[in-house]
Amino acid sequence: MNFSRRAIIRGMAASTASGTLIKYAAASDTPTAAARRFAYVQMDVFTSQRLEGNQLVVFTDARGLSDADMLALARETNLQETTFVFPRDAATDRREGVKVRIFYPAGELPFAGHPTLGTANVLRMQDPSRPSSVLLDLKAGKVPVAFRDDAQGAFGEMTQLDPVFGKTHDRTQVAQVIGLHPEDLDPDLPIQTVSTGLGFVVVPLRTLKALQSLHPDFDKNDAYLRAAGDNALDFHYVTRDTGDSKVCLRARNIDRFGEDPATGSASGCTAAWMVKYGVIKPEELALIRQGIEANRPSEIFVRTSKEGERVHSVRVGGYAVKVMEGVAIL
Template sequence: MTTAPGAARRFAYSTVDVFTDRRFGGNPLAVFTDAEGLSDAEMQALAAEMNYSETTFVLPPADGANDARVRIFNPTAEMPFAGHPNVGTAYVLAGLREGCGDVLRFEETAGLVTVRLRRDAGNPVGAEIDAPQSLQRLGELPVPPLAACVGLDERDFVTDTHAPVRATVGVDFIIAQVAADAIGRAAPDIAAFRAALALVEGDSERLSLFLYAREGNTIRARMFAPLAGTWEDPATGSANATLAALLLDCDGGDEARFESVQGVEMGRPSTLSLSARRVDGWIYASVGGDCVPMFRGEAVL
């Protein structure tokens, strides 16, 4: 962005609700559509000021074959990858870029992210993304400290399919299954989250706990990351994609599809379409949903 010396710098942004077909549902996202000229510290400060689960900053790609470099910040730190920021950013850019194709490629810290736009009568209505990495299991965790994190009894946790596990397809989460009658009772205890940080090797700042209840291919989910500034997340695309990959790994087979509902307890119901597939022994996942535009504005720095 070019400005005269000493002049105010203006950066346009749009906000959008992601993984919903109605306003004030889903997960809100702020997208700074031309972030060239912003420093790392300014991006972090803007993300903290917006105070959404994540805020994205669109930059020119390093490789001209790709559509953008996208940086993702939560209120306290930069993220290597996340789900709803990619879906929402693609939706916003499709509305701004005339002749935008149906497939966008974003350069991110975790790798190249492919996004496929969903259209209705030619107009973008949402998107589906491919997670940038195959499933990696990073170790199992004990139930008692996780139960303390969310105020549940140890007996509320279901371990028949898998123990609580740290896993990733681009950004890691602790994933644990709980009983259907327990998921609505979960409430984060920040002191217990701080005490449980020792469970997460090599990460001294973030513990993201993703709980789910399952009935067949229907998922009810909640995600808590209070140490990263997200007391609860209305929709967590990257965690849901990781779950889809994990369940395919546990259940067996070559592919699987799921529908996940999240954010109900927050009054922001979100619906996410999940898929996972096995390719040459590796498991990959995708997540998609609809978007609704909300606000446009600019930051003056």
């Protein structure tokens, strides 16, 4: 989708085959002295390979940007989400977390998974003296992201809010809404709304073929989700038919803005749902692969705790790599 242009992006960066970032500047349209400049970094999240995973732009110091500015910049980047960091003094950031706001082209989100992981990764890169855990202060609450370094890079794992399990949905009705037959749905697992900060309807499909054949009618989808009344943002489609023994689930998330290559918030909901219904065991590390159909392969690692019937400590992790940096000139 093309959005109106309200910001002029300059100083984009190109990546060489070796991964070295090369800055270049526009040759014309020199900004005036009164222009405001805001530095940004672009990340590929839930991957250790550049030009894969889910893209994210992080404005590293958004002080001075209005809500309207942030929305316009989210539309300008034209990505699933864009984040804005509001630095405070070091003591406050350590105590309360680094204040971050998340926007997508239609508004603001209280929480989203790949923006959380990607932003924490940027903060850690900017200040290597930070401890191995970065605390983010989001609209939805405080979310810690713990890091460990290995051969693939920095693996970050966020702890999402404890899950809230909402309504279960009628299989025949959902099949009609999403354009599939009831027999395309996994007969052994429920369709259920789950939230770990942002709500999704987890829809288990029986086969990989059914997952690959999805062509949603977004008007129907949106009307159903509004009528359901439990604040679910989207359907999140998953299947146990992965074709790879190392992969627990394949997933897709599609809305009218396009296909999301990696949906960390929905993956947290799915992880809680998997533990609740016995797809994985408590504390088992499971791999969800997403973004294949969008040509942006992503790997999302999840694990969850359970005590009795209480599911908690939902953790979603993965890698992230920097691909571009530059300055927005307003």
